[in-house]
Amino acid sequence: MVENRPFLSILTHAVLIAGVIIVAFPVYVAIIAMTHTDVTLNSGAPLLPGGELVANLIAVWTFDPPGAPPFWLMVWNSTLMALIIMIGKIVISIVSAYAIVYFRFPFRTLAFWVIFITLMLPVEVRIIPTYEVVANLGMLNSYAGLTVPLIASATATFLFRQFFMTIPDEMMEAARVDGAGPLKFFRDILLPLSRTNIAALCIILFIYGWVQYLWPLLVTTREEHFTLMMGVRQMAGAQKVDPQWNIIMTAVVLAMLPPVVIVIAMQRLFVKGLVETEK
């Protein structure tokens, strides 16, 4: 429906521009802070860029922050953690959804409910006993400890189950008539059909892994496994004694950059993933 209401159109744009400013302002200030020295930042809050961007970027990448490993190592840890969680969640979810939809076996409903229960048990409500399990398994301070306990995923399983239910039964019947077994059907028909869903889910799950904070905080005590989120927290926490805001804000902007770029670059897939995993 097209209406000509000039005043309302101006209001609409005004509201949205205000919204964009509210949303972008904290990041704008952080980006400005990337381009100044700590002396400038501590003497006032500049609103226009300075000329120290390159110096700050070099400083962050070469600087060894107190109480945290070198920056590049944290970037590496965060990337690895996010990727392992993303791939792990997708693999175990897609195969369990396949089992639940395309097979009938005793305890199938039980298995479904056990997976469902994980929705009700976020790590925040079982902090100490989960830590103890990981400690007893000798998984503290390891990539396995950082990732494996987070890999179970009810939402991803439900998404794949939902999607498999929409695939016509004839597809599988035809494949079987042609002599395809369960593994061949999965590899040659189901996986290619799931491509878009997998891609959309990858975005959501990569972000999920990248932004984790509480779990890495629990299971890592040695610096070499610190993630970026722990590192920037550490740097910001040390700010009371020696506020090097230029370094802190440069690190913060770099830490938020990868997932934000992914969301902006792949907006359509991101929205699909978000809307579909949550319903």
Place this chain on the structure above:
Amino acid sequence: METKRTVFPNKVLPYLFVAPQLIITLVFFIWPATQAVKSSFERADPFGFSTQFVGLTHYIRLFQDPLYLNSIGRTVMFAIAVTAISMGLALLFAAAVSRLIRSSQFYTTLLVWPYAVAPVVAGILWWFLFNSSTGILAYMLRYFGVIWNANLNGTHAMILIIAAAAWKQISYNFLFFLAGMQSVPHSLTEAAAIDGAGPFKRFWTIVFPLLSPTTFFLFIININYVMFDTFGIIAATTNGGPNQATNILVYKVYSDGFIGLNIGSSSAQSVVLMLFVIALTFIQFRYVERRVNY
């Protein structure tokens, strides 16, 4: 529960397929949760050699503890403020974007990216803005005679974490409100327009009521977000201070258990939170079954 009309006859294969998910769930989710329930009814001696069943002692103490009651109060206030602000702004932005045709994609892109910002990062961004010595917002507030210091003033600290948490959640609520608005049939709004209803009247009498399933869904999701995902914001900014002003339940269960090593009390707090999530999940899935009300 439904399956396909025909299924594969294999007997062992499906177990292999569900095994990884089930093993991880049992080892890292269900077993720890039962341990949390168990240790909330027990007291360990100081050397950890024996435990003693103490019934509901931890729970009774918990609900008599003024610090815990304070934490509940703070959490409720925090949850209401964050949910109201982020949902209100998101609804406004979604209503505005859904009016546009050509530039809607442009504005959507500029509004959705904070979803990808980590809670810790959101906390530090707002901490920097509100920092009493270098922050630009603190600087502006000084013009209005407000001496801003979130390190000392509990109200200031609470406003800080509300701002950070609400800011991060706007994008999520916006996307769902927008999707909801786009599914409202055009014929309804057009009919109302022909009957002479203006845009505001159409929004409040047609679009907003039809959005109520989305609004309800978002309400539950936002409560869940505020209760659990804001841990990073608190950890990066106030650490529950000053003087317990921002010590919300999820931060308290961590600091009492992991830093204070008060296992019994922390387990009881875990169980209380667990019951809360179970209730939320239950409500959410009851609702999903009856998705559309009209």
